[in-house]
Amino acid sequence: LAVAVGGDPGRRGVIATANYKARKYGVRSAMPSWKAMQLCPDLVIIHPNFDKYKQESRAIHEIFHSFTDIIEPLSLDEAYLDVTASDACGGSATLIAREIRQRIWDERRLTASAGVGPNKFLAKVASDWKKPNGLFVIRPEEVDDFVKELPIEKISGIGKVTAQKLHLLDIRTCAELQQLDMAQLEENFGSRAWSLYQLCRGQDD
Numbered sequence: 001l002a003v004a005v006g007g008d009p010g011r012r013g014v015i016a017t018a019n020y021k022a023r024k025y026g027v028r029s030a031m032p033s034w035k036a037m038q039l040c041p042d043l044v045i046i047h048p049n050f051d052k053y054k055q056e057s058r059a060i061h062e063i064f065h066s067f068t069d070i071i072e073p074l075s076l077d078e079a080y081l082d083v084t085a086s087d088a089c090g091g092s093a094t095l096i097a098r099e100i101r102q103r104i105w106d107e108r109r110l111t112a113s114a115g116v117g118p119n120k121f122l123a124k125v126a127s128d129w130k131k132p133n134g135l136f137v138i139r140p141e142e143v144d145d146f147v148k149e150l151p152i153e154k155i156s157g158i159g160k161v162t163a164q165k166l167h168l169l170d171i172r173t174c175a176e177l178q179q180l181d182m183a184q185l186e187e188n189f190g191s192r193a194w195s196l197y198q199l200c201r202g203q204d205d
Helices: 033-039 050-065 093-108 120-129 138-149 162-166 184-201
Strands: 003-006 015-018 045-046 071-075 077-081 114-116 135-137
Touching: 003 033, 015 033, 033 045, 033 077, 050 071, 050 077, 050 093, 050 162, 077 120, 093 114, 093 135, 114 120, 120 135
Parallel strands: 003 045, 114 135
Antiparallel strands: 003 015, 071 077
């Protein structure tokens, strides 16, 4: 069943999110609901319930806090967790991520994807790697090989405009972006040069 959360198609409603079946039809967030219905005539649109989202978010964050207090929320349903100093699960970040996902399912009956990496950028990339309900780990010794094949669109902050600019320079992967030195990056991307230089190498301190 293709399902989305959003507003009424007849009242200029907008899609907030959609399940993976709906996304196969091209339905995506920020799309007008009427357009989503054109793309997927059988789409079921559910109205948002923000009180319920906040309740679930609080419950999930309580689970996070049982493993670490170093938490940086990104949204209601996403956060960075620093488990460097955590003693849980023998100090294994991978086992902690597995345990968190299991507890979210056991206590809230919600699936969750998790990514484990040596820094925030790589953990975020990893969390998207096995969606909608998976766990992906990037170990420190795997970083160099992993980022070489990574599409530049996976770099934080690279949107359509920057991606098109990079494509015009025949750059589509992080390995190709690594070939530009700082002078070339500054010439093309100004103040973002240092960030791009680091992220395409998997560095995010």
